[in-house]
Amino acid sequence: xxxxxxxxxxxxxxxxxxxxxxxxxxxxxxxxxxxxxxxxxxxxxxxxxxxxxxxxxxxxxxxxxxxxxxxxxxxxxxxxxxxxxxxxxxxxxxxxxxxxxxxxxxxxxxxxxxxxxxxxxxxxxxxxxxxxxxxxxxxxxxxxxxxxxxxxxxxxxxxxxxxxxxxxxxxxxxxxxxxxxxxxxxxxxxxxxxxxxxxxxxxxxxxxxxxxxxxxxxxxxxxxxxxxxxxxxxxxxxxxxxxxxxxxxxxxxxxxxxxxxxxxxxxx
Ligand SMILES: C[S@@+](CC[C@H](N)C(=O)[O-])C[C@H]1O[C@@H](n2cnc3c(N)ncnc32)[C@H](O)[C@@H]1O
Numbered sequence: 001x002x003x004x005x006x007x008x009x010x011x012x013x014x015x016x017x018x019x020x021x022x023x024x025x026x027x028x029x030x031x032x033x034x035x036x037x038x039x040x041x042x043x044x045x046x047x048x049x050x051x052x053x054x055x056x057x058x059x060x061x062x063x064x065x066x067x068x069x070x071x072x073x074x075x076x077x078x079x080x081x082x083x084x085x086x087x088x089x090x091x092x093x094x095x096x097x098x099x100x101x102x103x104x105x106x107x108x109x110x111x112x113x114x115x116x117x118x119x120x121x122x123x124x125x126x127x128x129x130x131x132x133x134x135x136x137x138x139x140x141x142x143x144x145x146x147x148x149x150x151x152x153x154x155x156x157x158x159x160x161x162x163x164x165x166x167x168x169x170x171x172x173x174x175x176x177x178x179x180x181x182x183x184x185x186x187x188x189x190x191x192x193x194x195x196x197x198x199x200x201x202x203x204x205x206x207x208x209x210x211x212x213x214x215x216x217x218x219x220x221x222x223x224x225x226x227x228x229x230x231x232x233x234x235x236x237x238x239x240x241x242x243x244x245x246x247x248x249x250x251x252x253x254x255x256x257x258x259x260x261x262x263x264x265x266x267x268x
Contacts, residue, residue, distance in 0.1 A: 011086055011111060014132050018087035021207055022065065027090070030199020030207060031067060033180035038067075040241030041179065041253060042159065045233050045261045046127065049157055053078045056122035059149060061112045062086070062129040066094035066105065072125060073103045083107045084115070086132075113138060115145045124149060124156045128259070131161035131211040135191070136222055139214070143226035147266060156228065156264040161194065162257055163216040171252045176200055178249065181258060190215040196258070219262065228264035235260065 009015075021027040031038075046068070054077030060069040063083030073081040083105055085091050091109040098105055112129055124146050133139050146156050165186050172182035180200025187194070193210040201207060216232065223230045235257045237250050 010113060011132065011134075015086045015088075017207075017209060018064070018085075019089040022087065022089035022093055026199060026201060026205065026207055027065065028093075030180065030201060031065075033200035034198065036241075037179040037181065040238045040245075041235055041250070041257070042127075042259070044238045045235045046157070046159065047076065049233055049261055049263050050076050050123070050125070052076070053123055055079055057120075057151075058082070058123045058125060059084070059117070059121040061115075061124060061126040061146075062132070063094060063107070064090050064127075066097055066107065068125070068127045069094065069105055069107075070097070070103055073105055078123065079104070081105045082117070082121075084110045084112065086111050112142050112145070115149065117149065119149075120151045120154075121149055122151050122154050124154070126156070126158040128159050128161075130158065130214060130219065130262075133212065136218065139219065140222050140226060143223055143228065143264070146264075147227050150266045152266065154266045156262075156266075158262050158264070159259045160219070160262050161196075161211045161213055162260050163214060163219070165194065165213065165258065166256055169252075169256050174252050179253060183258070186213065188213070190218050223262075223264050227266060227268050229267055231263045231265065233261040233263065 056078050058072050058078035058081045060072060060083045063069045063085045066083050069081060069083040072078045083094055088109040091107050094107045130139055133142060167183060167186040170183055175182040181198045183194055183196055185195040192213050194213050196209045196211045197206050199207050220230045237254065
C-alpha cells in the first residue's frame with residue numbers, strides 16, 4: 001500500500017453489513033423469524049451460565065439492537081447495564097427502544113477492539129463477537145481489554161461460532177425452515193470464513209455473513225495468555241421446547257449447533 005492510499009477503518013465491512021441490514025428492516029425481520037431458535041436453542045445455555053446477576057454491573061459487547069442487553073437487565077437483573085455495538089444503526093435502534101420503554105440502559109457505538117470506558121464491570125457479555133474478529137492478535141486485543149474492564153473475579157460470557165461445526169451433517173433446508181438460519185460453506189481450518197445465512201429470509205432478500213471459525217484450543221490458549229480460565233458449554237433445548245415440539249424436532253440441530261457458549265473466568 002502506498003502512503004497516500006486511504007486506509008479503511010477497522011471492521012468497516014462488518015459495520016456496513018449490520019448498518020444496512022438494520023436500515024432495510026432485514027435485521028428486525030430476521031430476529032423475529034429466529035424467535036424459536038433464540039427461545040429454545042440459544043437462551044437456555046446463556047441464561048443458565050449467566051445465573052442471577054441482580055445488582056451486578058454488566059457490559060454487553062456487540063449488543064446489536066439490544067435484544068439480549070434488555071433481557072440481561074430485565075430478566076437476569078443486572079444493574080447498571082451498558083451496551084456497545086460497532087454499527088451506529090444498531091445503536092440507534094437500541095436507543096429508540098430504550099426511549100420508548102426506558103430501562104436505564106446506556107448504549108454507545110464503538111468497536112470492541114478500541115474499548116476505553118474508564119469504568120469496570122462485574123460481567124462482560126458478547127452474544128456473537130469473536131467470529132467477526134479477523135486474527136488471533138485481534139482476539140488477544142479484545143480479551144486483554146475485557147480483562148482490564150472486569151472487576152476481580154469477573155466473568156466474560158460469550159456465544160461463539162461452534163469450533164466443531166460440521167457442514168457434512170448440517171441439513172440447510174431443515175435448519176432454515178425450523179430455526180431460520182443455515183450455513184452454505186464451513187471450511188474446517190482455524191480462521192477460515194464460514195458462510196452463514198441468518199434470518200430465514202427468502203433467497204432474493206437473504207442476508208449472507210462471513211463468520212470466522214476459531215478452533216477451541218486456539219481460543220483457549222489466547223484466553224489463558226490474557227489471564228482467563230476458559231469453560232465451554234454446549235447448548236441444550238429448553239424444557240418448553242421439548243414439550244412443545246418433541247426431541248425429534250431438534251435432532252439435526254443439537255449435535256451440530258451454530259454456536260457454543262464460552263465463559264472466561266478472570267484469574268488475576
Ligand atoms: C449477530 S449480531 C448479535 C447482536 C446481539 N448480541 C444479539 O445476539 O442479538 C452481531 C453484532 O456484532 C456487532 N459487532 C461485530 N464486530 C464488532 C466489533 N468489533 N465491536 C463491536 N461490535 C461488533 C455487529 O455490529 C452486530 O450488531
